[in-house]
Structures are given as C-alpha cells and as structure tokens.
Amino acid sequence: MVDTLYRKLLLRAPDPSGLETYTALLREGGATVAHVLDALMTSPEFFANRAELAQRCYPHQRDGFFADISQFGEVSTLLRAMIDMSCTNKILVDVGVMGRSGSNSYDLLRWFGWQGLLVEANSGLIGSIKAQFGPLNYRIVNSAVSDHAGTATLHIGSSDGVSSLNEGHSRMFGATRGSITVELETLPAILEREQIPLHFDLLSIDIEGEDMKVLSHLIASSPYRPNWIIVEAGDVGDYRAGSLPLIAAFDELYEAVGQTQANLIFRRRGLVAALYGAAPA
Missing domain, CATH: 3.40.50 (Rossmann fold)
Incomplete structure (x- = not known):
C-alpha cells in the first residue's frame, strides 16, 4: 500500500526510510491510511508534481490551464x-x-x-x-x-x-x-x-x-x-x-x-x- 501511494502521488518508488516508517506506523496502528495520505499530499514534493499529476490524470483536458476548476473551463478562457x-x-x-x-x-x-x-x-x-x-x-x-x-x-x-x-x-x-x-x-x-x-x-x-x-x-x-x-x-x-x-x-x-x-x-x-x-x- 505504501509503495503504491508513493508511486501514484509522488511519481516515484518510496525511499527506504519512508517505506519503513509508514509501513511500521500502519502495522502497529500508529497511523491510518488517511494519515499517510495527508502526509504525502501536503508534502513539498507532491506540490511540485501537481502539473505532472494533472496531465497524467486528466490527459483529455489538453487545452485547459491545469489549475482551472471552474465549471466548464471559464477561468482558462478568461x-x-x-x-x-x-x-x-x-x-x-x-x-x-x-x-x-x-x-x-x-x-x-x-x-x-x-x-x-x-x-x-x-x-x-x-x-x-x-x-x-x-x-x-x-x-x-x-x-x-x-x-x-x-x-x-x-x-x-x-x-x-x-x-x-x-x-x-x-x-x-x-x-x-x-x-x-x-x-x-x-x-x-x-x-x-x-x-x-x-x-x-x-x-x-x-x-x-x-x-x-x-x-x-x-x-x-x-x-x-x-x-x-x-x-x-x-x-x-x-x-x-x-x-x-x-x-x-x-x-x-x-x-x-x-x-x-x-x-x-x-x-x-x-x-x-x-x-x-x-x-x-
């Protein structure tokens, strides 16, 4: 699970330290999956990857500014x-x-x-x-x-x-x-x-x-x-x-x-x- 989260959210394999830490926390009940998600998704690395993530997850939106969450792309046009x-x-x-x-x-x-x-x-x-x-x-x-x-x-x-x-x-x-x-x-x-x-x-x-x-x-x-x-x-x-x-x-x-x-x-x-x-x- 930790390996998959790293590859999907940070676009890389987990480093040994991160893999060991998060796996131990999950196994021992020190953290939930939600805690791991929050930690990864609030990291500077996730923020730096946001454009690449948007293009991978929404490849059909080729003419829309990647930060545009307006109804039908109005902000992009504006x-x-x-x-x-x-x-x-x-x-x-x-x-x-x-x-x-x-x-x-x-x-x-x-x-x-x-x-x-x-x-x-x-x-x-x-x-x-x-x-x-x-x-x-x-x-x-x-x-x-x-x-x-x-x-x-x-x-x-x-x-x-x-x-x-x-x-x-x-x-x-x-x-x-x-x-x-x-x-x-x-x-x-x-x-x-x-x-x-x-x-x-x-x-x-x-x-x-x-x-x-x-x-x-x-x-x-x-x-x-x-x-x-x-x-x-x-x-x-x-x-x-x-x-x-x-x-x-x-x-x-x-x-x-x-x-x-x-x-x-x-x-x-x-x-x-x-x-x-x-x-x-």
Whole structure:
C-alpha cells in the first residue's frame, strides 16, 4: 500500500526510510491510511508534481490551464483573454531554463500559446529540457549568459538549480558536483541572432548570482526593453528603487508589480498607456 501511494502521488518508488516508517506506523496502528495520505499530499514534493499529476490524470483536458476548476473551463478562457490584453506578441525569453519544474515559461507555452527562446548553460540538461517541453513552440540555445563574450567555467551545484559561473555562489548550497567549460554570450547578442523583437513580452532570468549583471548589461548596452521581467533577486525585503545592484536607468524604465520568495516581477513603465492609449484612472 505504501509503495503504491508513493508511486501514484509522488511519481516515484518510496525511499527506504519512508517505506519503513509508514509501513511500521500502519502495522502497529500508529497511523491510518488517511494519515499517510495527508502526509504525502501536503508534502513539498507532491506540490511540485501537481502539473505532472494533472496531465497524467486528466490527459483529455489538453487545452485547459491545469489549475482551472471552474465549471466548464471559464477561468482558462478568461485568463487567456486577460493575458492577451497585457502583451503585444506573446514571445518570451527564459534565461537559465533548467527544466519544466519551477519554470517561469512552461505554463505560458503550454496553456496560453506563447512562443519562446530557452537559454541553458549546462549542455547536460538540453536533452531533458527538450523531452520535458516536447512539441511546444520554442527554440533552445545552449550558452551561458554574462556581460561579456568568451569562455568560462560552470560549477555544477548540489542540484542543477544552483549551478553557477560563480563558484562561491554554487557552494553556498552544498558541495559542487564538478565543472564544465561553457561558451559565454551576452544576452543582446543572443536576442539579435535569434531575431527577438525589441519589445518582446517576457524576460525571465535565473542564473544564480549573475542575474543583476546580465539585466543591467541588457539595459545599458542595447535597445531591448521587454514588457515584463521576472528576475531572481533572493530575499530583498520590500523592493524599492536602488535596492538592487542595477543601473539607475532600470528603475526609470521599470516598476515593480510583484514579488515571490526569490523573484521580483517588473513591468515596463508606459506599457499600459502603450496598450490602451492612456493609463487607467
């Protein structure tokens, strides 16, 4: 029973410790099946798997946003219409994509019909990214991004999500698993080569300690002005202009509109006026 619950809810075989603990509790009457279900379904791992679970359990709902529990998919339709009104071309660029789990681009590609450019430094992840993103409308570039071109060392972190050009940053999360030599490109050079429009709709940057450097370089050295930006900033508290190591021009061009545990979300100033002719009252 424990083995089946793990495979169905966490999509994997149970680890020896979990199998032993839950089996003993059930046999000795220290827990009921409901207790085990609650423990597994309230775990971070179950939450992280929610999209995969929805697709496995409801494969027929191929056009519905996975979190939509409205009567006949009304919320999915409404979200599409609202998002379409807040953008111009539905093009995204995801720098440091890593994979589908925790992605800031997959949902827009999968459920809302966007097209994307995915950028990943670790060549060992390219195959799995292609498998996870499947036939969606995207191109992928295997390159590290910095404020200059050349070669560098990518330090492979204790997990793929903390690999970094900065060895000290990667070691903050545990011992590194090795390193590889990577080609460095600037973000403007990649965008120009891939023919991305100057005002593409979304830029997501998650490159472990290099984020602010790359974002500042984009603003300072190019005419690219994405409409929306998601950037990893860590725990910065309430954002205010000048609180991050960004060039002053950034806060003149962008306003913070949201914040999560590690990321800040910015909107280009004047976007509302550009879309609707005038800012709403």
